Amino acid sequence: MASFSISIAGDSAINLEFARTISPETSRLVRAAAQTLSEDRILGVTELVPTFCSLMVCYDPGLIGYDDLCARVTGKLRTITGSADSLHRIVTIPVCYGGEYGPDLQTVADHAGLSPREVIELHSGRDYLIDMLGFLPGFAYLGGLDERLHTPRLASPRTVIPAGSVGIGGAQTGIYPLASPGGWQLIGRTPVLPYDPARAQPILYAAGDYIRFSPISEKRYQAIQAQVDNGTYHYEITMEEN
Known part of the structure; x- marks a missing residue:
């Protein structure tokens, strides 16, 4: 399972942090997480914003709550890796x-x-x-x-x-x-x-x-x-x- 921490980013977003240091491996993990969540189409998720070491997940609190979103995200990202594409x-x-x-x-x-x-x-x-x-x-x-x-x-x-x-x-x-x-x-x-x-x-x-x-x-x-x-x-x- 990819290791990341979840923090609150205002009242309608969470931030998934995969590392504190910029690297190709971290970049691949962030992109893999964004792709996985994009394909999953979690109800209430409105936008995904990848950065150097983290992924911000924006959501509509009227459609999904913080706890439910964190559980869904953690479950979906359990098996992602930062392996390089061919x-x-x-x-x-x-x-x-x-x-x-x-x-x-x-x-x-x-x-x-x-x-x-x-x-x-x-x-x-x-x-x-x-x-x-x-x-x-x-x-x-x-x-x-x-x-x-x-x-x-x-x-x-x-x-x-x-x-x-x-x-x-x-x-x-x-x-x-x-x-x-x-x-x-x-x-x-x-x-x-x-x-x-x-x-x-x-x-x-x-x-x-x-x-x-x-x-x-x-x-x-x-x-x-x-x-x-x-x-x-x-x-x-x-x-x-x-």
């Missing part, structure tokens, strides 16, 4: 690094004692597990950033960050899907749309998917942006074995 989904994100697209690339390089080229190679040289979505629609919190690239957030956040900006904040990297304020170090930008409310599936990826950053030139950036704007761009999404 296949995982990879979403490739083209990124133009540096220049006006990544104004903090040199700052990250200086902090790491590396050249900008080495930062790009390290950042794009591995796949990143999406631990959770939050902050903005389609903002993916990614695990697995090379320790050499860990860089403190800006002392004074920017009031506006362009949509598609790729940044580093502490031990994490991520993509700003919408223009917004933010304090992460910006190292590049993608011309694709992680979030598009006009798409049948508005958010391009989900927790449990992987993101692969692919360096591109400014010329290629502009070409892809034109394809995105006219609806002819084909997103690169593949299934690969673990």
Whole structure:
């Protein structure tokens, strides 16, 4: 049985905490719990919100009580495991690094004692597990950033960050899907749309998917942006074995 604690989260939610430390194993447990409860369709459960180490279960107290919900959840999650899936989904994100697209690339390089080229190679040289979505629609919190690239957030956040900006904040990297304020170090930008409310599936990826950053030139950036704007761009999404 998966080990987790249950705590009250207001008058219409409970929080299931599986660990206190972020890890791929914990992320898989949280996703497995969310999938199990989603498939079970417990009467009164209105929403499931997975995070790094916990799952919030929102419910209607008029349809199910706290004690009954806790009993149902505990019973349903008795046999879940955090074992890795045989296949995982990879979403490739083209990124133009540096220049006006990544104004903090040199700052990250200086902090790491590396050249900008080495930062790009390290950042794009591995796949990143999406631990959770939050902050903005389609903002993916990614695990697995090379320790050499860990860089403190800006002392004074920017009031506006362009949509598609790729940044580093502490031990994490991520993509700003919408223009917004933010304090992460910006190292590049993608011309694709992680979030598009006009798409049948508005958010391009989900927790449990992987993101692969692919360096591109400014010329290629502009070409892809034109394809995105006219609806002819084909997103690169593949299934690969673990």
